[in-house]
Structure formats: structure tokens, C-alpha cells
Amino acid sequence: MSNWSWEVVAEAFPKIIDGLGITLGLTLACYGFALAFGFIWLFMRKIPIRPLRWLITWVMEFIRSTPPLVQLFFIYFAWPMVPVIGFTLNGFTSAILGLGIHFSTYIAEVYRSGIEGVGKGQWEAAKSLNFSKRQKWTKIILPQAIPPTIPMLGNYFIIMFKEVPLASTIGVAGILHIANSYGAENWTYLEPLTIVAILFLALSYPSAIIINRLEKKWNRRFDKKEALTRSKGATA
Amino acid sequence: MIEPIVSFHDVHKSFGDVKVLKGIDLDIRPAEKVAIIGPSGSGKTTIIRMLMTLEEPTSGDIIVNGTNLWKMEKKGKLVRANEKHLRAVRGDIGMVFQHFNLFPHMTILENCMTAPLHVKKEGKEAVKQRSLEMLERVGLSDKVDQYPSQLSGGQKQRVAMARALVMRPKIMLFDEVTSALDPELVAEVLQVIRDIAKNDDMAMILVTHEMDFALDIADKVLFLDEGVIAEQGTAREVIEHSNNERLQEFLHRFRA
Ligand SMILES: Nc1ncnc2c1ncn2[C@@H]1O[C@H](COP(=O)(O)OP(=O)(O)OP(=O)(O)O)[C@@H](O)[C@H]1O
Ligand SMILES: [Mg+2]
Numbered sequence: 001m002s003n004w005s006w007e008v009v010a011e012a013f014p015k016i017i018d019g020l021g022i023t024l025g026l027t028l029a030c031y032g033f034a035l036a037f038g039f040i041w042l043f044m045r046k047i048p049i050r051p052l053r054w055l056i057t058w059v060m061e062f063i064r065s066t067p068p069l070v071q072l073f074f075i076y077f078a079w080p081m082v083p084v085i086g087f088t089l090n091g092f093t094s095a096i097l098g099l100g101i102h103f104s105t106y107i108a109e110v111y112r113s114g115i116e117g118v119g120k121g122q123w124e125a126a127k128s129l130n131f132s133k134r135q136k137w138t139k140i141i142l143p144q145a146i147p148p149t150i151p152m153l154g155n156y157f158i159i160m161f162k163e164v165p166l167a168s169t170i171g172v173a174g175i176l177h178i179a180n181s182y183g184a185e186n187w188t189y190l191e192p193l194t195i196v197a198i199l200f201l202a203l204s205y206p207s208a209i210i211i212n213r214l215e216k217k218w219n220r221r222f223d224k225k226e227a228l229t230r231s232k233g234a235t236a
Numbered sequence: 237m238i239e240p241i242v243s244f245h246d247v248h249k250s251f252g253d254v255k256v257l258k259g260i261d262l263d264i265r266p267a268e269k270v271a272i273i274g275p276s277g278s279g280k281t282t283i284i285r286m287l288m289t290l291e292e293p294t295s296g297d298i299i300v301n302g303t304n305l306w307k308m309e310k311k312g313k314l315v316r317a318n319e320k321h322l323r324a325v326r327g328d329i330g331m332v333f334q335h336f337n338l339f340p341h342m343t344i345l346e347n348c349m350t351a352p353l354h355v356k357k358e359g360k361e362a363v364k365q366r367s368l369e370m371l372e373r374v375g376l377s378d379k380v381d382q383y384p385s386q387l388s389g390g391q392k393q394r395v396a397m398a399r400a401l402v403m404r405p406k407i408m409l410f411d412e413v414t415s416a417l418d419p420e421l422v423a424e425v426l427q428v429i430r431d432i433a434k435n436d437d438m439a440m441i442l443v444t445h446e447m448d449f450a451l452d453i454a455d456k457v458l459f460l461d462e463g464v465i466a467e468q469g470t471a472r473e474v475i476e477h478s479n480n481e482r483l484q485e486f487l488h489r490f491r492a
Contacts, residue, residue, distance in 0.1 A: 119337075121333060121335055121337035122337060122339065124288075124290055124333065124337060125333065125337035125338075125339070127288070127289065127290060127326075128288050128290075128326075128329075128330065128331040128333075128400070129330075129350075129351035129355060129399070129400075129403060130323060130326050130327050130351065130355045130403070131351065131354070131355055132323070132355070133319070135354050135355065139350060139354060140339060143341045144339075144340065144341050147341075
């Protein structure tokens with residue numbers, strides 16, 4: 001047992017901070033990938049061939065029900081061994097793919113709920129004004145579907161940020177990886193891991209506040225009354 | 237003989253096993269104002285939704301301005317219309333909905349400008365000018381920069397009318413546009429429709445429960461009952477002098 005040592009803190013801190021760029025970069029890259037891939041799921045689920053749609057739904061369910069760590073290991077260790085199509089990926093790319101795809105299945109659900117939240121009446125009004133299919137999406141549906149999803153998307157950002165240390169298991173030198181190596185070399189884990197915990201707190205908490213602000217700003221225009229009229233739709 | 241701008245020929249519509257419309261034949265001349273009345277569930281909304289291409293007829297033909305709406309020619313055969321065909325015909329038709337369906341993320345002015353700007357690709361200044369004129373006409377000049385959520389129901393419905401009118405349709409459809417409104421707001425909306433009906437030369441089809449209003453503005457009244465047009469004629473003939481029993485009963489319930 002060692003006691004808390006400020007000397008160790010002073011020595012470990014700069015080293016750990018060096019990994020912050022990687023941790024943040026990986027978070028952003030994974031998130032960007034998940035946001036983009038979420039859209040792809042959405043479109044794949046609209047393919048007008050039913051067995052294919054079932055397959056897609058099944059694949060999404062499979063990805064969601066498997067731990068992200070297993071997916072990371074698969075992409076990093078097992079994929080290169082797959083005959084013909086397999087090839088080696090570096091740790092960073094594997095992490096982007098693994099975590100990105102895993103979270104994209106959740107992001108796709110968020111998109112879906114956003115779009116379903118736009119009432120039938122909005123589609124009908126857009127049609128009655130003769131909007132093209134593309135314009136309907138870009139001018140009418142998405143501008144209404146996206147704002148309500150911001151808090152959920154923001155939450156996934158924070159969750160993803162907290163999952164990114166998983167990448168240290170495949171050698172990506174983020175803050176956890178560095179702290180861990182430092183601990184192993186110097187036989188002291190208390191300080192480096194505390195630093196890591198504090199860094200995570202220092203970053204996720206302000207993110208949560210920013211997301212909260214964004215949510216308020218976006219939702220100011222929509223009030224409850226209008227949302228109610230929208231959801232009632234235009235039938236009868 | 238003036239060519240009708242809208243004709244229905246033996247139009248049927250079923251939802252699953254339920255036959256809602258059972259053979260509708262109908263001619264509407266350009267500039268004619270037609271009111272459709274009838275009990276709940278008789279198919280009034282369905283008629284105009286098919287014209288707006290929101291619902292596809294099960295059989296029969298709807299001709300708009302000389303073009304078959306739901307069918308197109310392909311290699312000498314009539315086939316089901318594709319979106320491109322529908323889009324070409326739909327441009328002549330505008331609709332006002334019971335629940336307004338304004339775009340909540342746009343200001344009142346933007347609501348009016350978006351379709352002429354993006355659908356018809358007209359110049360911004362001209363569209364803005366026309367939208368402002370139209371909003372003035374419906375009495376909302378002072379609201380142009382507000383969002384729909386800031387307006388009363390009656391004001392929303394007037395915006396919806398301005399939004400449809402800026403597209404300069406040849407045929408305007410109104411589906412019970414006052415029935416989602418508080419009673420004290422009905423008059424202001426009816427007044428705007430009255431103004432449009434008296435001054436514009438487009439054809440209008442109004443589904444309405446306002447009998448006095450129908451009597452006032454409609455050239456022709458259709459009484460729809462259980463999926464067929466049970467009675468039609470001038471407003472006076474239908475509302476005041478018909479001896480169709482079902483119609484009498486219907487009117488009686490309304491007057492009571
Ligand atoms: N999308 C739909 N799916 C199934 N049934 C429908 C659909 N739309 C309408 N119907 C049915 O068709 C019938 C006619 O409906 P429609 O809305 O045209 O009547 P309406 O005359 O406008 O009645 P109201 O005065 O209540 O508005 C009703 O029985 C209704 O339940
Ligand atoms: Mg109706």
C-alpha cells in the first residue's frame with residue numbers, strides 16, 4: 001500500500017494529458033461515424049425487399065445485444081483471420097469501426113423516433129404544396145425531426161466518451177491506457193487512475209451542460225400546443 | 237359547353253373491406269364553388285383527399301384539367317401514375333386542412349414563401365411581395381414574423397389559406413376548415429373564404445357543416461350519403477327544397 005503522493009501526480013499528469021488528444025479524437029471520430037452510419041441503417045431499413053429488411057433488423061439487434069468489447073476484439077484480432085475478405089486494421093481504426101457501428105444502431109433508433117414524431121399532417125401539407133421527395137425531407141421533415149433528438153444524441157455522445165477507454169484494450173494510447181502503463185511501470189495506480197477519473201468528470205459534466213443549453217435553444221420555437229396539433233394529424 | 241376542370245367517373249374507394257365510396261360521378265366547372273355536405277363517415281374527406289393525391293382511388297377515373305390524375309399512358313397502355321405524373325397534375329390543386337398543418341419551424345411569412353420558392357423556383361422578391369399581399373388579404377400583416385405556435389386557431393387557419401393561395405392553384409380544397417376552431421373564431425375564417433369565393437376565379441370544393449355558409453357561397457351543393465351522391469343541385473334546391481328523406485333528417489339534426 002502506498003499513500004497518495006503529489007510527486008507522482010506531478011509526474012504522471014503531463015504524461016496522461018498527452019493521451020487526451022487521442023481520447024477526444026477517438027470520441028469525435030466514433031461519434032461522427034455513428035451519426036453517419038445511423039442514417040445508413042435508416043435507409044437500409046427502407047429497402048423495399050422484405051427479407052433484406054428482416055436481415056438488417058436482425059443484424060442491428062445482434063450488434064446491440066453483443067458487448068462492444070467483443071466487437072472491438074473481433075475487428076482487431078479476428079477480422080484479419082477471416083479468409084479472403086479479412087485484413088488487418090490498426091487499433092485506432094478498429095476502435096472507430098467497432099464503437100462507431102455499435103453506437104450507430106442506437107443512433108438509428110434516435111433518428112427513427114425523431115422522424116416518427118413529425119405528424120402525418122406535415123407530410124400531407126408538404127405533398128399538397130407539391131414538394132419533391134427530397135425537398136420534403138430537407139425543408140419540412142428533418143428540420144422538425146432533428147431538434148427533439150438533440151438531448152438523446154447528446155447523451156449518446158457522453159456515453160460514448162465514457163466507452164472510448166475500451167480502446168485501450170487494443171492498444172490505443174488514450175488517457176486510460178497511459179495511466180495504466182504508468183501504474184504498471186511505477187507500481188502505483190492510485191494517482192494516475194484518479195487523474196483519469198477526474199479528467200472524465202471534467203469533460204463529461206460541461207458537455208452535459210452544453211447539451212442542455214442546445215436543447216433549450218432548439219426547442220424554444222416549438223411549444224407544446226403546436227406539438228399536440230401536429231401529433232393529432234390531419235385525418236377525419 | 238365549358239370543359240369541367242375536375243371530373244370524377246365512377247370512382248370507388250375501399251379501405252380494406254370497407255367500401256367508403258361507391259361510384260362517384262361529378263363535374264366541376266372552372267371557378268365553380270361546390271359544397272359537400274353529409275353525415276360523418278359518408279366519405280366527404282375521402283373525395284377531396286383523392287383529388288389532392290393523398291389517397292388513391294380503388295377504381296374509376298379522376299380527370300383534372302383534361303389529364304387523368306391517377307393513371308398515365310405508357311407504351312399505349314394506361315398504367316398507375318408515378319410520382320412524376322402526380323406532381324405535374326398536383327400543381328393545379330391546393331388544400332386547406334382541418335388541423336391547419338402549418339410548418340411549426342417556419343415563421344408565418346416563411347410558411348407562405350417556402351413552396352413558391354422551392355417548388356416553383358420563383359424569384360425571392362416576387363414571392364415575398366406576393367406572400368405579404370396574401371397575408372394582408374387574410375388580415376395577418378402584423379404577424380408575418382411570428383411562429384405558428386404564437387397564433388390563435390383562426391389565425392393559423394388564415395395563414396394556411398394564404399399559404400395555399402400563393403401557389404395560385406386552379407382548384408382549392410377545404411376540409412372542414414372551421415371544425416377544429418373555437419366557436420368565436422369561426423366567423424373570421426369563413427369571412428376570408430367568402431372573400432376568396434367572391435373574388436377569385438378558381439374552382440373551390442368545400443367540405444362543410446356550415447349550412448348557411450354553403451347556402452351563401454356555393455353554386456352547387458352535393459349531399460353525400462353512405463358513399464354515393466344522394467342529392468345535388470343549387471344550394472337552394474338542395475338545402476331548402478329537397479324531399480330526400482335522409483337529407484331532411486340530416487339537415488334537421490344540424491338545425492337543432
Ligand atoms: N386511412 C383510412 N383507413 C381506414 N379507413 C378509413 C381511412 N380514412 C377514412 N376511413 C373510413 O372511411 C369512411 C369515410 O371517411 P371520411 O373521412 O371520408 O368521412 P367524412 O365524410 O369526411 O366524415 P367526417 O364528417 O367525420 O369527417 C369512415 O368510415 C372512415 O373511418
Ligand atoms: Mg371528414
